[in-house]
Amino acid sequence: MTDKKKELKPNTYKFDTLSLHAGYQPHKNAGSRQVPIYQTTSYLFDDVDHAAALFNLERGGHIYSRISNPTVGVLEERVASLEGGTAALATSSGMSAIFLTVMTLCEAGDHLVVSSQLYGGTVNLFRLTLPKFGIKCTFVKPRDTEGFKKAIQKNTKGIFGELVGNPGNEIMNMPEIAKIAHDAGIPLMVDATYQTPYLCKPFEHGADIVIHSLTKWMAGHGSSMAGILVEGGKFDWMQNDKFPTMTKPYEGYHGLSFAEEFGPTAFTMKARAEGMRDFGPCLSPQNAWNVLQGIETLSVRMKKHCSNAEEMVKYLSNHESVAWVSHPSVPDHPDHELAKKLLPNGRGSMIAFGIKGGKDAGVAFINNVKLASHLANVGDTRTLVIHPASGTHSQMDEATLKFAGLSHDMIRLSVGIEDIDDIKNDFEIGFRAARKPRLVSNQ
Amino acid sequence: MKFKVNNHEVFASTGGRPFDKKKPLIIFVHGSGLTHMTWVLQTRYFAFHGYNALAIDLPGHGLSSGDSLKSIEQMADWVNDVIDAVGHKEASLVGHSQGCLVTVECTSRYPDKIKTLSLMGGAGAIPMNPELLSLAENNDPKAVDLMMDWAHGPAGHFGGHPVPGLYHINTGTMLAKSRTIQNTLGVDFRACDNYKNGFEAAKKIKCPTLSILATDDKMCPVKEGKKLASLIDGSQVDIIDNCGHMMLLEEADRVLTVLKKFITTNYPPLSS
Missing domain, CATH: 3.40.640.10 (Type I PLP-dependent aspartate aminotransferase-like (Major domain))
Structure with missing residues (x-):
């Protein structure tokens, strides 16, 4: 030996x-x-x-x-x-x-x-x-x-x-x-x-x-x-x-x-x-x-947040009601390569996407999802959605919104750690409403 | 404050109080690859209580200029030069780890000048692990990571610093990486490894001496510290439980309490 x-x-x-x-x-x-x-x-x-x-x-x-x-x-x-x-x-x-x-x-x-x-x-x-x-x-x-x-x-x-x-x-x-x-x-x-x-x-x-x-x-x-x-x-x-x-x-x-x-x-x-x-x-x-x-469960939760987010990116990217998806895991994201270098353990659970139909469709979507929570927070264990132009960034004028890279069709999604199929099913409800905003919207 | 020794600029923290020649002088000597910063939870107390507390950066370390000194004997003479440079005729010395070798050698060489000696995590010799020495001399940051691992006891690895919010393993790492590793830690480790006179020097020391040792010290174990202390007439020994080699950070309050009692008793402050 x-x-x-x-x-x-x-x-x-x-x-x-x-x-x-x-x-x-x-x-x-x-x-x-x-x-x-x-x-x-x-x-x-x-x-x-x-x-x-x-x-x-x-x-x-x-x-x-x-x-x-x-x-x-x-x-x-x-x-x-x-x-x-x-x-x-x-x-x-x-x-x-x-x-x-x-x-x-x-x-x-x-x-x-x-x-x-x-x-x-x-x-x-x-x-x-x-x-x-x-x-x-x-x-x-x-x-x-x-x-x-x-x-x-x-x-x-x-x-x-x-x-x-x-x-x-x-x-x-x-x-x-x-x-x-x-x-x-x-x-x-x-x-x-x-x-x-x-x-x-x-x-x-x-x-x-x-x-x-x-x-x-x-x-x-x-x-x-x-x-x-x-x-x-x-x-x-x-x-x-x-x-x-x-x-x-x-x-x-x-x-x-x-x-x-x-x-x-x-x-x-x-x-x-x-x-x-x-x-x-x-x-x-x-x-x-x-x-x-x-913090005791940070790494366990972050793994699930990130895997759910990547599933949602695939789902949204292939959805007929979605105009665009922004997440660093998407290969055509301008910072995809930089993200691989800076975020080796996962690209995070924040997704921005544009809904076809613009602001009205976005409002209908937000108003009709049931599982996802409409609120001004991110990073909850639960899935959260908001329409930034009318919520978190609503105090900005048009020019500032544009400079900050915000559009009226943008929905911000903080992906939670629920079962991924339940999140997708909930989004289907929202998208259906977005396609017929006046018939389904609850406002 | 800054002053010159042998034409090189020396930085010494004064514990946040102005230097005052009337006050008795305490010089704090840091360990291998580190800086004056390691003493922040000891110096400030003495500075506010009737002493000139000088936490020096050895040449080439921290904010001091020049090249690192290559032997413990050179460092001992340099500490004596510091006493002269700041206009004092005597001083009390406090050393940690390598700083103990330096202050023991200095006290044996200049017995009339040194009034008390306090040793923390000290030993008569500090032979280096050859692989660790090689890593440090080759500028490998792993040398610092290994030193910080071994220098902290099991409890110290969890943190729990007395200064709220300060995580001491990362702070120590940052101090040791603040200058080029091979020029500080590498030179210091080699100097420690080469130094063989610690036990003989200890026998010549006559001033009041305190050794603070820690039960979980892997770098200078209690046994080695006691051996050194046994050679110094009348030396006091204080042992801290559940603590590693970085006792001045891991158990800063306990160290200060013991040090305060020893120094104020044997080398009184200037009363206000």
């Missing part, structure tokens, strides 16, 4: 194990196997010295649940571990995570380059609300990689986009846009809600900050609002003079320089110490616990 030398291999826990265990040690929590819900506002100090140490960031620990909470802390570590990040900060919603990210990065007078294909609420934040804080944005179509470069100005502090745009499924070329950002000395921030870390880990493709609406696939059951920002830890805030609030002494913490003191976790530390203190969009421990329950 030959004596084969065993190759050294790291035995750190893998994705499915981290989904269940990361961030939590039962022996430090009375042996409780499940993560306890710390339903409390505040935490006892051992003595005055301990209190001062916590307030001065001299040691880790909890002061007040607006800033941090042990249950929420488990969720934060768990998502950081799954993303391959150094640290994370959970918030009350995905929108508050985006807002906190921008406010941690920018000051009045700063500028951002932003993908044009975003959730409608995010578009309004960047287009209408942030200018009120003196932060301006230039929108660029997600496939216009060179456009991102051209839009960078002297006062640009970062690039922001959804990896797969909502709702048109256009994919940002994340590795190339990351390079553009890094060549300009600014970070790339990516909303990866549609993917979850099961489908894509943006840090491996150059992103610096990843944001999730945890409300969607991560929690997965349509029960709880939550958001999170995750830090990759690679971005060097001290490489230029663009980020004085990260690198210069901060009056709010005795002259602390976040970049010097906290290095690869500096952004999260600042977002918590300043943002949660001053804005306060904290996540409730009950909601954090609900999201943790969802």
Whole structure:
């Protein structure tokens, strides 16, 4: 027998194990196997010295649940571990995570380059609300990689986009846009809600900050609002003079320089110490616990979401009532090859399709499906449908709708994990109604 | 803060407080391939309680310029130069892992200058696994992944960091990958492997010494740490249960509590 030398291999826990265990040690929590819900506002100090140490960031620990909470802390570590990040900060919603990210990065007078294909609420934040804080944005179509470069100005502090745009499924070329950002000395921030870390880990493709609406696939059951920002830890805030609030002494913490003191976790530390203190969009421990329950089955659910989505793509592509289908798994999708590279575990469960007959047909379809739920959410275990032009993106004018790649015949479908035949049967009801909208519509 | 030693710029975190020559000096020396960042949950406390806490980046590491020093003896002399460069006549030293070899050697060479010595995850010698050494010298990121795996105890692999939201295995990985691996970790591992004087150096140490060891430390096991401590007159030993080699992150609070008591007793702060 030959004596084969065993190759050294790291035995750190893998994705499915981290989904269940990361961030939590039962022996430090009375042996409780499940993560306890710390339903409390505040935490006892051992003595005055301990209190001062916590307030001065001299040691880790909890002061007040607006800033941090042990249950929420488990969720934060768990998502950081799954993303391959150094640290994370959970918030009350995905929108508050985006807002906190921008406010941690920018000051009045700063500028951002932003993908044009975003959730409608995010578009309004960047287009209408942030200018009120003196932060301006230039929108660029997600496939216009060179456009991102051209839009960078002297006062640009970062690039922001959804990896797969909502709702048109256009994919940002994340590795190339990351390079553009890094060549300009600014970070790339990516909303990866549609993917979850099961489908894509943006840090491996150059992103610096990843944001999730945890409300969607991560929690997965349509029960709880939550958001999170995750830090990759690679971005060097001290490489230029663009980020004085990260690198210069901060009056709010005795002259602390976040970049010097906290290095690869500096952004999260600042977002918590300043943002949660001053804005306060904290996540409730009950909601954090609900999201943790969802994350325990993330990979199991995502596999089913993706397999059902691919079945639905085939079904819709061959349906007489469907004008077009957009999903990265479709070979003629413009980003099909990029999707294979960035989304190796599946292309996600969001489908956009055009219904023949335009807006009226779309309305009839939405009004008549029985199993699919008509609501303003995605990433539920249940199948969801909406007509963006009259729903999620209804606050946009015609020109903005067009720039965001939206058409009046578009239906956004978030494929659930029901039996695939039941979803198809339900859609047949909707399509029949769409073909005769006036006879069958219930409105 | 930044200052120069041997014409090279050195970065040292001051724990968020301005450097003040009147205050006693504590120098924290990081382990192989790492940076000042590993000490963030110890330095800030001392900085706010009457000390100059300097968490240095060794040459070629973190934010310090120059090339990495190739031997533990060179690093020990360099730490002595740091004390001179910041205008102090004495200091208390705290080391982790490779930093223990450096601070033991430094204390034996400059006994009049070093007032207390605190060793975390220390041993008299740290021979390297040849394959790990080869990976690091060949710039293979797997060296960092292996180090982070072995350096964290079973509990540490789950996380549960005292700083909310911080996942320490990934943070440690990012620190070790922040510069070119072969120029930091590779050089450091070789220096550890070559260093043979730890036990002899320990016998010369007369200042108060503390060894903090961890039951699940695979890189510098308790047995090795105790062996080193037994050679230092009057050395104290504190053992942390359910913790690995990265004790200063895995059990940051426990480490700070033990360190605080030892240093404030043996090297009092400047009273306010």
